[in-house]
Amino acid sequence: MILEIRTYRLKPGSGEEFVRVMREESVPLLEEAGVRVVACGMSLVAEDGHEEAYLIRAFASIEEHREQEEAFYASDAWRSGPREAIVSRIESYHSIVMEAPEEAAAALERG
Structure with a gap:
């Protein structure tokens, strides 16, 4: 399976609302679109005083990752839904995509 770990550096004071939205x-929309959301939340440590958050998603293959991500971010549900509330709070983000055993995603889901 493929795990994607995305980290977000957030604008000051926006962390709580970012995670709520x-x-x-956002997570219910992702799940409706067939994306498996493993976990999301705030980092326990602030980097350089910036609040940071994370989103971990799982996919069956790299092709599925690409297809589902493209379809979701092009959807009206995302664009007319929580997109602005999410994007407006992000200073920057970074994604890592890697192969991992199913047990890794299951362990993170139980978190």
């Missing part, structure tokens, strides 16, 4: 609006 992510959990209550």
